[in-house]
Amino acid sequence: MVSLDEVARTAGVSSATASRALSGRGQVSAVAREKVLAAAEQLGYVVSSAASSLASGRSRSIGVITPDLHRWFFNTVLTGISDTLTRSGYDLTLYNVTADPQLRREIFRAFLRRRRVDGVIVIALELDDWEAEQLAQLDLPVIIIGGSQRGIPGMAIDDRAVTRLAAEHLLQLGHRRLGYIGGDQAFDVDFHVPTRRREGFNQALEAWDADPDAALVRAADFTIEGGYEAAKQLLGTPGHSLTGIVAASDEMAIGAILAARDLGLGVPQQLSVVGVDGHELGALFTLTTVDQKPADQGRRAAERILRQVDGEHDGQPTLPYELVVRGSSAAPLIGG
Structure with a gap:
C-alpha cells in the first residue's frame, strides 16, 4: 500500500504539505497541490478516511x-x-x-x-x-x-420579495387584473412560505393602488398538476378578465401555462404567467421566473x-434571487 510519505517524496514536498493538499484544507500553493495530486494519481494513493479522522479528530x-x-x-x-x-x-x-x-x-x-x-x-x-x-x-x-x-x-431568500418582484414585473408591463396561485395550508408549516409569498403578491398590488382583495386566488400543492387545476379554476371564473397569473412556484406556473393552452388561450398573447424558483423545466416552457437559485x-x-x-463565524445572509424574463410574459394586448 502506498503511503503518504511516498506521495510527498514523489511530489518533492513535505508530508504536511501533501496531507493538506490531499485533504483540501489548509494553505497550499496551487503548484504544490498539482504536484501532490499528480503524484497521488501516479502512485495510486487513496486517502484513508479512518486515518484522516484519527489524525484530525474529525469525521469529515x-x-x-x-x-x-x-x-x-x-x-x-x-x-x-x-x-x-x-x-x-x-x-x-x-x-x-x-x-x-x-x-x-x-x-x-x-x-x-x-x-x-x-x-x-x-x-x-x-x-x-x-x-x-x-x-x-x-x-x-x-x-x-x-x-x-x-x-x-x-x-x-426573502419569500415576500420574490412574489412581489414577480407581480411587479407584470404590473410594469401594464397588467392590472392578476390572478395568484399559492401553496395550500399543508405547506404553511415550514417557515410559512405560502403565507409570505401571498403577502408579497399583495404588497405589489397595494404599491400599484390595486385592491389585493379583488385578486382571484387559488391554492395548490406546488406541483404541475396542482397548478393546472388551480389555473383552470381561475380562468373558468365567470367574467374574470385576467391577463396575468403569478404562481408561487415554477411547477404551478407550468401547470398554468398548460391549462391556458388547453383552454385555447395564447401565452403570453392573452395570458402572461410568472413563477418562482428557477426550475430546470422553466426554459423549456419559456417561463418567466424569479430564480431563487436552489x-x-x-x-x-x-x-x-x-x-x-474550521472555527470561523459569520452573519445570517439573505440569499440572492433574480428575475429571469422569458417568453411567458408580455404587455397585455389591450390595456390590462
Missing part, C-alpha cells in the same frame, strides 16, 4: 436533514451541498425526515449521535423545541436553509458549515 462528514427526496427543490439544494462537500474532501450523511413522527424522533434522538458528523445542514424543515435542543446537545455547527429558528442560525443555496450552506467547522 456533514449530516444533511431533509423532509423530502422527491421534489425538485430539495434535490437541487442537495446537489449543491453534495458537490461542494465532495470538492472539499467531505462525505455527506443524509437523513430523510418522513411523515412518520416516530422515525423523525429517532433521527434526532439517536441517528445523529450514532453516525458521527462534523456539522449539520437542515433543508427547509421547521424544528420544534425538542428537536432544536437535540441538535444543540450535539455541540456542532448547524445551519438551517429556510431561516434561523430557536437560536439556530439560518440562511434564506443549487447555489446548497453550495453556500455547505461552504458556510465548513467555515464553521
Whole structure:
C-alpha cells in the first residue's frame, strides 16, 4: 500500500504539505497541490478516511436533514451541498425526515449521535423545541436553509420579495387584473412560505393602488398538476378578465401555462404567467421566473458549515434571487 510519505517524496514536498493538499484544507500553493495530486494519481494513493479522522479528530462528514427526496427543490439544494462537500474532501450523511413522527424522533434522538458528523445542514424543515435542543446537545455547527429558528442560525431568500418582484414585473408591463396561485395550508408549516409569498403578491398590488382583495386566488400543492387545476379554476371564473397569473412556484406556473393552452388561450398573447424558483423545466416552457437559485443555496450552506467547522463565524445572509424574463410574459394586448 502506498503511503503518504511516498506521495510527498514523489511530489518533492513535505508530508504536511501533501496531507493538506490531499485533504483540501489548509494553505497550499496551487503548484504544490498539482504536484501532490499528480503524484497521488501516479502512485495510486487513496486517502484513508479512518486515518484522516484519527489524525484530525474529525469525521469529515456533514449530516444533511431533509423532509423530502422527491421534489425538485430539495434535490437541487442537495446537489449543491453534495458537490461542494465532495470538492472539499467531505462525505455527506443524509437523513430523510418522513411523515412518520416516530422515525423523525429517532433521527434526532439517536441517528445523529450514532453516525458521527462534523456539522449539520437542515433543508427547509421547521424544528420544534425538542428537536432544536437535540441538535444543540450535539455541540456542532448547524445551519438551517429556510431561516434561523430557536437560536439556530439560518440562511434564506426573502419569500415576500420574490412574489412581489414577480407581480411587479407584470404590473410594469401594464397588467392590472392578476390572478395568484399559492401553496395550500399543508405547506404553511415550514417557515410559512405560502403565507409570505401571498403577502408579497399583495404588497405589489397595494404599491400599484390595486385592491389585493379583488385578486382571484387559488391554492395548490406546488406541483404541475396542482397548478393546472388551480389555473383552470381561475380562468373558468365567470367574467374574470385576467391577463396575468403569478404562481408561487415554477411547477404551478407550468401547470398554468398548460391549462391556458388547453383552454385555447395564447401565452403570453392573452395570458402572461410568472413563477418562482428557477426550475430546470422553466426554459423549456419559456417561463418567466424569479430564480431563487436552489443549487447555489446548497453550495453556500455547505461552504458556510465548513467555515464553521474550521472555527470561523459569520452573519445570517439573505440569499440572492433574480428575475429571469422569458417568453411567458408580455404587455397585455389591450390595456390590462
